[in-house]
Amino acid sequence: MPELKKAAAPFVFFSRLNLPELTGLKAATLFQLLDLLKKVPGSCIYHHTHSFLQQHDAFVSEPLNDFAYWVSFVLGDAMLGEKLAGIDTVQFSSVHQIREAIVSVIEAHLKESPLARLRFSGEGEEFHFVKSVSFIYPINRQAYTLAEFLEILKLVSVDCIYFHFIEAKLRLEHNDNDFSSWIRFSLGDSETAEKISRLDPYTQSLEGLKNSIVSILRERIS
Amino acid sequence: MSELKDYVPVVGQAVVDDLRLLAERLRGKRVQHINSTAVGGGVAEILSRMVPLLKEIGVDTRWDVIKGGEQFFEVTKKFHNALHGRPEEISSADFEIFRENGRKNAREMDTGSDIVFIHDPQPIMLVEKKSGNKWIWRCHIDVSNPSRRVWDFLMDFIPRYDSAVFSAPSFSRRLPLRQFLISPSIDPLSDKNRELPEETINQVLDKYAIPRNKPIITQISRFDRLKDPLGVIEAYRLVRKHKDCRLVLAGGTASDDPEGLAVLEEVKEMARDDPDIHILLMKQNDIEINALQRGSTVILQKSLKEGFGLTVTEALWKGKPVVASGVGGIPLQIKHRYSGLLCHSVDGAAFALKQLLGNPDYAAELGANGRQHVRNNFLLTTHLRNYLLLFLSLYNNGDIVRI
Numbered sequence: 225m226p227e228l229k230k231a232a233a234p235f236v237f238f239s240r241l242n243l244p245e246l247t248g249l250k251a252a253t254l255f256q257l258l259d260l261l262k263k264v265p266g267s268c269i270y271h272h273t274h275s276f277l278q279q280h281d282a283f284v285s286e287p288l289n290d291f292a293y294w295v296s297f298v299l300g301d302a303m304l305g306e307k308l309a310g311i312d313t314v315q316f317s318s319v320h321q322i323r324e325a326i327v328s329v330i331e332a333h334l335k336e337s338p339l340a341r342l343r344f345s346g347e348g349e350e351f352h353f354v355k356s357v358s359f360i361y362p363i364n365r366q367a368y369t370l371a372e373f374l375e376i377l378k379l380v381s382v383d384c385i386y387f388h389f390i391e392a393k394l395r396l397e398h399n400d401n402d403f404s405s406w407i408r409f410s411l412g413d414s415e416t417a418e419k420i421s422r423l424d425p426y427t428q429s430l431e432g433l434k435n436s437i438v439s440i441l442r443e444r445i446s
Numbered sequence: 447m448s449e450l451k452d453y454v455p456v457v458g459q460a461v462v463d464d465l466r467l468l469a470e471r472l473r474g475k476r477v478q479h480i481n482s483t484a485v486g487g488g489v490a491e492i493l494s495r496m497v498p499l500l501k502e503i504g505v506d507t508r509w510d511v512i513k514g515g516e517q518f519f520e521v522t523k524k525f526h527n528a529l530h531g532r533p534e535e536i537s538s539a540d541f542e543i544f545r546e547n548g549r550k551n552a553r554e555m556d557t558g559s560d561i562v563f564i565h566d567p568q569p570i571m572l573v574e575k576k577s578g579n580k581w582i583w584r585c586h587i588d589v590s591n592p593s594r595r596v597w598d599f600l601m602d603f604i605p606r607y608d609s610a611v612f613s614a615p616s617f618s619r620r621l622p623l624r625q626f627l628i629s630p631s632i633d634p635l636s637d638k639n640r641e642l643p644e645e646t647i648n649q650v651l652d653k654y655a656i657p658r659n660k661p662i663i664t665q666i667s668r669f670d671r672l673k674d675p676l677g678v679i680e681a682y683r684l685v686r687k688h689k690d691c692r693l694v695l696a697g698g699t700a701s702d703d704p705e706g707l708a709v710l711e712e713v714k715e716m717a718r719d720d721p722d723i724h725i726l727l728m729k730q731n732d733i734e735i736n737a738l739q740r741g742s743t744v745i746l747q748k749s750l751k752e753g754f755g756l757t758v759t760e761a762l763w764k765g766k767p768v769v770a771s772g773v774g775g776i777p778l779q780i781k782h783r784y785s786g787l788l789c790h791s792v793d794g795a796a797f798a799l800k801q802l803l804g805n806p807d808y809a810a811e812l813g814a815n816g817r818q819h820v821r822n823n824f825l826l827t828t829h830l831r832n833y834l835l836l837f838l839s840l841y842n843n844g845d846i847v848r849i
Contacts, residue, residue: 243628243836244626245624246612246618352618354627357844359849360846381460381464
């Protein structure tokens with residue numbers, strides 16, 4: 225049974241904290257937003273598509289990512305806001321891919337809706353680009369078996385879940401979330417790994433995501 | 447004074463553990479905060495709570511205050527207003543008074559700590575003493591639309607710092623140094639924010655003769671034109687056409703501030719003899735402010751200009767539905783229709799107030815979201831954590847830092 229298998233290399237748990245860094249760059253129109261979206265560091269794209277997950281981690285009814293929020297509530301373009309909110313971020317394995325998806329949604333919208341280019345924000349309501357600086361650190365816990373992994377997972381903070389499930393995949397470009405990778409390659413349990421990979425962290429709270437992973441592991445072990 | 451363990455029931459053990467872990471990474475570093483006043487004002491209030499906590503987790507921290515005479519502080523008040531975009535007559539002599547005072551403090555103050563953390567413009571010139579150590583300039587005020595002359599003067603010093611810190615993205619601009627976004631915070635254990643028994647709330651409302659027989663809209667702020675108290679009364683009158691309610695305008699004004707007293711008179715004149723408008727000129731009393739906020743149905747903050755807007759933070763922390771102008775740091779705290787309602791005019795404020803008074807369930811949901819948002823982002827422990835990360839960033843470049 226995979227849960228009895230002892231991995232040769234343990235899963236080492238990390239966590240991360242984030243500090244927002246200001247760029248001084250701002251946009252008042254969709255064209256300016258688009259122009260800067262193509263130029264700003266990936267850390268900006270990452271910040272504006274993920275900071276809402278961390279700021280509102282206790283809710284089921286998540287607000288939109290920063291681009292969708294600004295376009296909807298400041299520019300008043302509900303259709304584009306909806307399109308930006310609907311980008312399926314979970315399918316991407318790098319920030320670069322997210323940037324391309326956002327740019328292409330806005331470019332297509334500008335072609336289809338010429339009036340969109342006339343929209344602008346009020347003074348003081350511009351979109352300000354912010355970068356995300358991540359501080360990553362080990363939390364001195366490691367697991368060799370699925371049972372050990374589950375016990376530790378139940379105890380760790382949502383920051384730890386966030387790091388391994390989202391940040392490591394996108395910013396460190398680990399291809400899949402760290403949990404699934406370890407379960408698949410070190411324990412040889414592709415089925416459980418796949419179930420965890422399919423979870424969507426963008427439509428539930430981090431606490432909810434943690435509970436979902438715990439449930440999958442419990443079911444597997446029992 | 448509260449200890450770190452007292453915050454565990456509020457923020458959780460993991461948050462406190464993070465603080466201790468970060469402090470370990472800073473072992474051996476000496477940190478020195480410098481501002482212009484030991485008491486009064488938001489900066490001193492935060493430092494008085496922050497510094498003991500930094501010491502408790504093992505960060506060698508001291509707090510020094512620069513000296514300055516009456517002339518110097520008159521100039522810095524002009525600077526403050528000008529940086530907020532208000533017209534001010536500032537002479538060459540004023541700039542020289544600022545420079546001379548800066549030089550005097552530089553001669554007298556030891557700034558040899560590993561990290562020197564300068565708060566606001568008053569002590570900004572001390573950076574001329576920088577020698578091999580790390581310097582941070584923390585700007586607490588709204589500089590989104592500053593007087594060009596004063597900002598250019600400050601730019602003689604700002605680039606010499608290693609990092610700058612602002613309270614809202616709209617306060618930042620292109621600068622030749624790293625700049626970070628760190629919000630101020632409230633202390634959930636302070637008298638202004640701690641839980642209060644219903645009995646205390648009732649006593650305070652009774653003291654000020656505010657019956658609870660109809661919904662209460664409250665704005666807490668000093669009597670200042672930038673807080674738009676006349677606009678608040680206009681909005682209340684629009685609401686009153688359809689919803690019976692009371693308005694409480696509560697705050698202080700310095701006795702030596704002629705403009706504050708003039709604004710108070712204008713407010714009284716506009717309120718005339720409406721028995722449902724309660725204008726409270728209060729001395730500093732944190733428990734009473736706490737009680738007024740908790741006893742209110744909706745909190746309003748209709749500022750025309752705002753730094754961060756800690757009165758909004760306080761209201762959200764108490765789970766109150768809030769209507770506030772989308773200025774300064776308020777949009778960081780209120781996501782429209784999620785953790786409160788943003789407005790941009792008297793009519794907008796009135797419409798939002800009517801929505802909340804007419805839909806108590808919706809109002810309660812916004813209030814609950816707002817409280818959680820403050821818990822995650824704007825409590826003293828988060829502020830402390832961000833300062834520790836800021837200190838670590840001084841020794842680590844890059845967007846991903848392994849510590």
